Amino acid sequence: MTQDNAFISFRNVNKFFGQxxxxxxxxxxxxxxxxxxxxxxxxxxxTTLLRMLAGFxxxxxxxxxxxxxPMSGVPPHQRPINMVFQNYAIFxxxxxxxxxxxxxxxxxxxxxxxxxxxxEMLDLSKLPDYGDRKATQLSGGQRQRIALARALILRPKxxxxxxPLGALDKQLREKMQLELRxxxxxxxxxxxxxxxxxxxxxxxxxxxxxxxxxxxxQVDTPARLYEYPANREVASFIGTMNFFDGKVVSxxxxxxxxxxxxxxxxxxxxxxxxxxxxxxxxIAIRPEKLTLTHEKPDDAQYSVKGQLNxxxxxxxxxxxxxxxxxxxxxxxxxSQNRNRGEDTGGQSRPVWLSWDSAAIVVLKD
Ligand SMILES: Nc1ncnc2c1ncn2[C@@H]1O[C@H](COP(=O)(O)OP(=O)(O)O)[C@@H](O)[C@H]1O
Ligand SMILES: [Mg+2]
Numbered sequence: 001m002t003q004d005n006a007f008i009s010f011r012n013v014n015k016f017f018g019q020x021x022x023x024x025x026x027x028x029x030x031x032x033x034x035x036x037x038x039x040x041x042x043x044x045x046x047t048t049l050l051r052m053l054a055g056f057x058x059x060x061x062x063x064x065x066x067x068x069x070p071m072s073g074v075p076p077h078q079r080p081i082n083m084v085f086q087n088y089a090i091f092x093x094x095x096x097x098x099x100x101x102x103x104x105x106x107x108x109x110x111x112x113x114x115x116x117x118x119x120e121m122l123d124l125s126k127l128p129d130y131g132d133r134k135a136t137q138l139s140g141g142q143r144q145r146i147a148l149a150r151a152l153i154l155r156p157k158x159x160x161x162x163x164p165l166g167a168l169d170k171q172l173r174e175k176m177q178l179e180l181r182x183x184x185x186x187x188x189x190x191x192x193x194x195x196x197x198x199x200x201x202x203x204x205x206x207x208x209x210x211x212x213x214x215x216x217x218q219v220d221t222p223a224r225l226y227e228y229p230a231n232r233e234v235a236s237f238i239g240t241m242n243f244f245d246g247k248v249v250s251x252x253x254x255x256x257x258x259x260x261x262x263x264x265x266x267x268x269x270x271x272x273x274x275x276x277x278x279x280x281x282x283i284a285i286r287p288e289k290l291t292l293t294h295e296k297p298d299d300a301q302y303s304v305k306g307q308l309n310x311x312x313x314x315x316x317x318x319x320x321x322x323x324x325x326x327x328x329x330x331x332x333x334x335s336q337n338r339n340r341g342e343d344t345g346g347q348s349r350p351v352w353l354s355w356d357s358a359a360i361v362v363l364k365d
Pocket of ligand 2: 046047048
């Protein structure tokens with residue numbers, strides 16, 4: 001996808017509030033029918049980007065295109081967009097059916113047609129028998145389904161969702177995530193979804209833009225963001241990551257040899273970014289890609305001895321924290337308790353960590 005055939009295209013967009021730059025040269029392309037998420041910590045500019053897309057806020061420079069059309073000067077109600085907010089904006093004095101039908105009132109539709117459309121939305125929302133209920137008689141999850149139904153009934157080409165599940169408790173949120181994903185695939189509308197919750201973004205999205213301080217750090221699929229983070233910030237924001245300091249020894253034939261503090265010399269794929277001998281790099285390894293054993297493993301590509309000082313038993317898996325000489329931070333290891341998990345009894349003991357070169361991500365400093 002290029003910016004010319006993208007359905008939504010942010011091109012070098014900047015936004016200033018007075019002296020403060022909230023959005024810094026963001027360029028993002030979103031495909032038709034994608035479930036696309038903006039992910040980043042609070043204050044990184046997600047809502048600002050969404051509001052500019054909707055037209056509630058102007059850009060300071062750059063341009064936003066929807067369906068090939070530049071959006072500057074196009075007011076919100078003329079953009080093919082609808083928006084759902086975190087605090088379900090539904091009307092307490094109306095029943096569910098009238099809430100869903102609210103946006104249709106300006107369209108001159110025959111009553112029978114309108115009722116059909118509402119019934120279809122009630123079915124889609126898994127609330128077929130709730131049409132006559134008062135909005136005040138609904139749970140948080142049900143209210144949020146109504147808010148979604150009310151937006152979807154207008155058949156926007158794009159639906160913007162700003163942390164719509166943020167007010168729900170964890171169990172309900174996870175259930176709603178699956179429903180939302182299924183709903184989006186059913187209606188085929190492009191979703192631009194905002195969240196600060198990385199697990200939520202990974203679960204829902206076709207692709208994600210990871211943001212920090214107004215910039216887009218990396219735009220990629222969930223799997224690629226996790227397995228091939230572009231830099232240290234993305235690597236530490238998505239999941240847990242161990243970082244080690246290293247220096248490039250040599251580069252040849254697409255492979256790089258790196259001398260890593262505490263781990264010794266390792267070989268990894270050099271990737272596409274050129275590396276130079278003598279250059280400082282970070283080595284990143286995910287906790288689940290390390291194997292913890294009591295004896296020195298004989299078939300491992302790489303191994304290092306350490307001291308297990310801390311363990312957390314979490315049911316289906318355990319987290320271990322291992323001190324390795326020459327490495328400042330304890331190395332995090334995550335392991336499935338396929339056999340019964342171990343209870344370390346709070347005791348420190350010598351262990352071995354092993355991994356292979358496929359586990360390694362090389363990041364430029
Ligand atoms: N109308 C505004 N005036 C001044 N500063 C704003 C305004 N809207 C947002 N900001 C600032 O811009 C930054 C990004 O805000 P926002 O887009 O709401 O972040 P997020 O949604 O990622 O939490 C924040 O520092 C926020 O304080
Ligand atoms: Mg926000």
